[in-house]
Amino acid sequence: VIVHDAFVLRQQPKDFIRRLKGKAIEKITRRGKAVIIHLSSGEFLIVQLMMTGQLIANGAGDRHTRITFSFSGGSSLLYNDQRRFGQLRVVAQLKEIKHFNILGPEPFSKDFSPAFMREAFQKSIRPIKNVLLDHTFVAGIGNIYACEVLFRSRLSPKRQARRISLTEIKDMHRTIREVLREAITHRGSSLRNYRDGSGQKGRFNERLAVYARQGLPCPRCQKSILRVTLAGRGTFYCGHCQK
Numbered sequence: 001v002i003v004h005d006a007f008v009l010r011q012q013p014k015d016f017i018r019r020l021k022g023k024a025i026e027k028i029t030r031r032g033k034a035v036i037i038h039l040s041s042g043e044f045l046i047v048q049l050m051m052t053g054q055l056i057a058n059g060a061g062d063r064h065t066r067i068t069f070s071f072s073g074g075s076s077l078l079y080n081d082q083r084r085f086g087q088l089r090v091v092a093q094l095k096e097i098k099h100f101n102i103l104g105p106e107p108f109s110k111d112f113s114p115a116f117m118r119e120a121f122q123k124s125i126r127p128i129k130n131v132l133l134d135h136t137f138v139a140g141i142g143n144i145y146a147c148e149v150l151f152r153s154r155l156s157p158k159r160q161a162r163r164i165s166l167t168e169i170k171d172m173h174r175t176i177r178e179v180l181r182e183a184i185t186h187r188g189s190s191l192r193n194y195r196d197g198s199g200q201k202g203r204f205n206e207r208l209a210v211y212a213r214q215g216l217p218c219p220r221c222q223k224s225i226l227r228v229t230l231a232g233r234g235t236f237y238c239g240h241c242q243k
């Protein structure tokens, strides 16, 4: 393990290297937006990519390469991060990651059901977009996907969560899974820096209906896409066909 830039570590480089050196990767899972690399020691390497982090297998490396992991078979894994908002940390137990303890259910899990959504929505006067982005409600729906889900569901991002009907909730539940599945099939959205594990750009951004498309025609009704700020995030929608 070579630490080129310890800024992205949440522990001392010496400790980080010691707990990784000589260990095998047994499997890789995910919680919310965090990558969980399971080590043969029983510990976990947690990688939060944030804005510009990239995990690239057998890449060439450049000035944004912050960590190089070399394997005994000659292969390698690079952690690149242009803006260095990402974080890496080795932990003995997942509960050490405080953020995991407050995360809501995974969108593909059984716990994330229309009934669960209804209960959460009923007590919320917040705009629906803010609820979708709240990771204590559901884990891992980012800004791009929240905007696209609301477009497909024909719901205004500003609508109060408690004013969404059960029929609309059932439709939104299906749409959330549909949008995320499509995004995974197209290997994510590379609007800027995102790359998959082989260094390739994701292509879901080519299919976006509203995100970052303000002033362009709505693909459904041709009226201009609008942009507002909700919960501090750029929010894109069609004022005509999202009510």
Ligand SMILES: [Zn+2]
Binding pocket: 218, 219, 220, 221, 222, 223, 238, 239, 240, 241, 242
């Ligand atoms: Zn429209």
